Amino acid sequence: MPSIRVPRRGAAYPRAVAVDVATPVFQGPFDLLLHLILQDQVDLYEVRLSDIVDAYLAELERMEGMDLELATEFLLIAATLIELKSKRLLPDDGDVDLDDELALWEERDLLLSRLVECKTFKDAAVAMATIANDAGRSYPRLVGVEERFLGLLPDLLAETTPDDLRAAFLRAVAPKPVPRVHIDHIHQIRVTVTDAVAELLDELPRLGRATFAELTADLVERLEVVVRFLAVLELYKQGWIDLQQPEALGALTVVWTGRPDELELDVDDLGFVDAYDG
Amino acid sequence: MTEEHPEQAFAGEGAEERELRRAAEALLLVTEEPLTAELLAQLLEISVQRTEALCSELAAEYDATDRGFQLVRVAGGWRYQTHPDLAPYVERFVLDGQSGRLSNAALETLAIVAYKQPISRAQIAAIRGVNVDGVMRTLAQRGYVDEVGRDPGPGQAVLYGTTPTFLEKLGLNALDELPPLGEFVPSADVYEALEKGLRPDALDAEPDEPGTDEGADVDEDVRPVDDPGE
């Protein structure tokens, strides 16, 4: 499974949180989130959300016989995180839609209960490991009956022919039919925030300024747009771009401001590395 | 009788008791999986209740006489096993000693199956937040989980449960010997930390100036979040 490496934090991050553990490997987004919040006591604001969202996309990629319901669930959680984070990143214009606000709280609570559930089973697993280790100190007797009794056993191959054997082999190696919903379209749209950031870093210097609609004109899938938006937020937070939105719900314009002066960093140092080993 | 066998543990046992005890010892010696009280009762031609009592007495006797083996009740049956004290000796001898150590991923998946069975792979994945196809395959190969049915819903998803091998692995007689799941529900501290970590409202509603290091300090007086669960 693709392990998630938390990239070292670059100086562009407001607080160098203790995520720069050598190369902790996490089992998916919940594991990563739980670690960040509980062990490192990181606020969501400081979490590199792209890591988590990319982790979700990686999980979608890995699914073999997965149903759409689960895919949707993963996307919903990723979307909730994006929404929670973007709400904190963007200026609060005081003009809050109460319904949106409530919906967000609801989604937040869903995510919270998922994390609590996940944590519960993680702790149960630790207890189970202890039980298994204790039990593993005793070895059962597996010797069976003495040879003098073996003569009593009926000849199990009495009615078996070589052709039966051949048929049994072919049966054993035949692919097992696994009912599954094809989610190939999800595979096709897999794109990481890291990729999206890289594309923006390529495009924006040439364009100077562009509306978000223009930047996403060639994208078909909604997920791609979401990822592109997250990449824009990432760049904004790190000071590479400025965002202009003169009127509420109006066009969002992205302005390239260039490399932040005070930061003599290259792309890698900013943490634009792959967030997981694909 | 007692004259003949001065060291006999069940000094007062009659001829019939002795025969049953000895037959039980012989049968337990040759069984390769835990021998259920039902089958043992059938072979001894006595009641299940009496069989259970017989096994319990035998187990207690081995304990009292400080044997290197134990008679234990595991996965719904009785079996002989080595005393845990002696693991250092046995591990020196048994080739695949402690081979079955499970990874964290396997343990977490197994815990979910154990407590929530019957359960589909998708449901497990939803709880763990990761794909579990590979882990489940390994667990099935090792005999700890098995298909137990199909979801009657539209997807007809395969449902999984734990096996007797799983119980043997944990040395449990039945699933209800697992500690109750309630013991593992995160404490208030942990819950609070998670809730705080996922606050949707901005700290002080002022995003940082890009590139500056200040202003992102976590606000100390975070306003309390209403607990949605209460």
Place this chain on the structure above:
Amino acid sequence: MTEEHPEQAFAGEGAEERELRRAAEALLLVTEEPLTAELLAQLLEISVQRTEALCSELAAEYDATDRGFQLVRVAGGWRYQTHPDLAPYVERFVLDGQSGRLSNAALETLAIVAYKQPISRAQIAAIRGVNVDGVMRTLAQRGYVDEVGRDPGPGQAVLYGTTPTFLEKLGLNALDELPPLGEFVPSADVYEALEKGLRPDALDAEPDEPGTDEGADVDEDVRPVDDPGE
């Protein structure tokens, strides 16, 4: 000591004697082949002479306490076996619940061994998708399959093959008389299990990495099993 264990058979034994006796009991319980005094002595870290004396004392004790099992010296080693008196019970146990035909699971497992030997249990499990330990034990007990070597890879997995008994039962002179498989194209999973091999320890360490089975190719020139008893 004697106060703690009033029923203890060796009332006068010291702590060291007790530990040795218990360790011997544990080791004798799990040995599949008669355990030689030499190997037992080595495991207990005492002299062969003392080991022999210990086993003889134990055997006498089981006799005196009228157990259903005996500790006997067979084929140059010591092992537990059922008391001859109790053979009728054991016979009933052996005959009970034994059907006259191999189950489909057993037949498929046997077929895999026949066509793909030498092969490890982990490889068979990977092909069949379920644990095959029990089935393999049955097949070995019936004398249809046997250990033929060890995977030279790090796991040192035991490799199995079919026996002369198997050929005889099927009326074949040699393995190449098995019906050809023809245009058989294995699925990806099966191919992987067969061609690349699966280290059992790799399964243990990382059960959720279905795609990675680095190395551990089953080597063609399998080296013979080192018999630990010799």
